Amino acid sequence: MAERVKYAAVGCGGMGRRHLRGMAKLYGSSRCNLELAAVCDLNQDNANYLADEAEQLLGTRPRVFADIEKMVREISDLQAADVTTDTGSHHVVTIACLENGLNVMCEKPFAVTVRGCTKVIETARRQGRIVSVAENFRRDPINRLIRALLDDGAIGTPRLMIETSIGGGDRIIITPWRHMKKTGAITLDEGVHHADILRYYLGEFRSVFGETRLHEKVRYNTRSAGPGGFYARWSSDFPETIEPDGEDALYAQISFASGAIGHWINDHAGHGKATHGRTVYGSKGSIESPGDRNGRPAKLYLDDGSVIDDGRILEFAPSYHLSPLAAELFGGERIWTYQFEFNDTDSRILALEYYELGECIKNGTQPEMTGEQGRADVALNYAPFESGRLGRPVTLEELVTSQADAYQREIDEQLGLL
Numbered sequence: 001m002a003e004r005v006k007y008a009a010v011g012c013g014g015m016g017r018r019h020l021r022g023m024a025k026l027y028g029s030s031r032c033n034l035e036l037a038a039v040c041d042l043n044q045d046n047a048n049y050l051a052d053e054a055e056q057l058l059g060t061r062p063r064v065f066a067d068i069e070k071m072v073r074e075i076s077d078l079q080a081a082d083v084t085t086d087t088g089s090h091h092v093v094t095i096a097c098l099e100n101g102l103n104v105m106c107e108k109p110f111a112v113t114v115r116g117c118t119k120v121i122e123t124a125r126r127q128g129r130i131v132s133v134a135e136n137f138r139r140d141p142i143n144r145l146i147r148a149l150l151d152d153g154a155i156g157t158p159r160l161m162i163e164t165s166i167g168g169g170d171r172i173i174i175t176p177w178r179h180m181k182k183t184g185a186i187t188l189d190e191g192v193h194h195a196d197i198l199r200y201y202l203g204e205f206r207s208v209f210g211e212t213r214l215h216e217k218v219r220y221n222t223r224s225a226g227p228g229g230f231y232a233r234w235s236s237d238f239p240e241t242i243e244p245d246g247e248d249a250l251y252a253q254i255s256f257a258s259g260a261i262g263h264w265i266n267d268h269a270g271h272g273k274a275t276h277g278r279t280v281y282g283s284k285g286s287i288e289s290p291g292d293r294n295g296r297p298a299k300l301y302l303d304d305g306s307v308i309d310d311g312r313i314l315e316f317a318p319s320y321h322l323s324p325l326a327a328e329l330f331g332g333e334r335i336w337t338y339q340f341e342f343n344d345t346d347s348r349i350l351a352l353e354y355y356e357l358g359e360c361i362k363n364g365t366q367p368e369m370t371g372e373q374g375r376a377d378v379a380l381n382y383a384p385f386e387s388g389r390l391g392r393p394v395t396l397e398e399l400v401t402s403q404a405d406a407y408q409r410e411i412d413e414q415l416g417l418l
């Protein structure tokens with residue numbers, strides 16, 4: 001058995017549980033390169049629960065910690081941490097891991113503000129350690145296929161992308177902290193996936209004009225088990241109602257460096273019919289995405305009136321090839337559809353993130369989602385917030401250097417990031 005890189009799971013809530021399933025999938029593959037040595041959480045109930053689940057799923061019980069420094073002291077060959085704590089703590093936890101010599105994969109959003117991202121990037125550089133952002137949507141094979149279709153000119157020159165997500169009403173979405181500005185509003189928590197997909201499809205953005213809203217002043221506990229059902233053990237303990245102070249809707253127009261335009265709605269206060277759509281229009285046709293992690297086929301619409309949503313779509317994407325592990329987990333290197341339950345799909349994609357981290361540590365290479373990539377996603381996500389405050393478009397440069405920070409400054413002040 002090839003040597004495996006020992007890592008710790010830091011953060012044992014809902015996403016920590018989902019990551020564990022990803023690790024189980026990697027353990028079951030032919031390419032496992034990581035080994036779960038420890039779990040760490042301030043909440044020891046959560047840590048012990050995850051350790052028990054790990055014993056069932058992986059065959060051995062990781063050690064349980066509440067303190068990163070102690071964990072690194074006691075497990076001398078620990079090399080990495082997988083950070084799945086809540087968003088407001090990402091920068092603190094990730095920096096603590098890096099300063100203790102660990103390489104880190106951190107869940108999205110990379111940090112709660114752009115300054116938080118920059119601080120982590122600088123720490124990783126100083127410490128000579130890898131930092132990777134666990135952005136999963138782009139790793140969905142269907143998103144890989146769509147990106148190849150765009151690269152290979154299937155629709156000519158991309159001109160316009162419309163990314164729409166409307167729904168949510170006045171429910172507490174997954175957890176209460178997702179509705180508070182300081183811990184990352186839902187428009188950041190969920191929105192950042194879409195920011196990443198916009199950049200993944202169309203390349204870097206140049207400027208953004210937009211606005212945000214806080215529509216729902218009160219949200220209600222529906223005791224939802226959350227995505228994949230992993231939150232049922234916590235949701236009945238949430239308050240009946242909360243009063244959010246984090247914006248629940250953003251509306252933006254994006255100018256990409258290529259000249260293409262993006263129209264982006266991320267509205268988690270939508271009542272009535274929920275709407276999710278993603279279409280790219282080019283000079284010769286359009287591509288309709290089926291969304292993420294559902295395995296449904298993408299649809300290619302061409303000027304001659306043809307609509308291609310079966311295996312023939314591969315003819316338009318000669319450069320499309322999944323990595324060997326993705327091909328093993330999803331059943332082929334040029335798949336155009338797949339059929340797994342949500343949790344089964346989720347764990348396959350998370351296994352890919354883990355594997356990449358292990359390879360980067362072993363080979364000294366950089367991950368696809370570097371800290372800089374994660375920061376650019378957070379910058380795009382905050383663009384409509386900052387643009388709304390300034391009443392004018394904001395540029396990538398202003399956002400990444402935190403010159404456009406009127407909205408984020410209050411969070412940075414509270415978190416000691418200024």
Ligand SMILES: NC(=O)c1ccc[n+]([C@@H]2O[C@H](COP(=O)([O-])OP(=O)(O)OC[C@H]3O[C@@H](n4cnc5c(N)ncnc54)[C@H](O)[C@@H]3O)[C@@H](O)[C@H]2O)c1
Binds near residue numbers: 013042086093
């Ligand atoms: N990529 C995805 O599809 C996806 C889906 C869900 C969540 N997430 C991300 O995962 C992260 C976690 O979300 P969640 O829903 O699991 O949150 P959660 O509230 O369920 O769990 C967070 C856990 O972190 C622990 N924690 C908080 N601060 C800590 C610290 N300083 N040290 C150690 N442990 C600490 C908490 O005690 C809790 O157990 C968030 O950043 C979220 O955006 C990503």
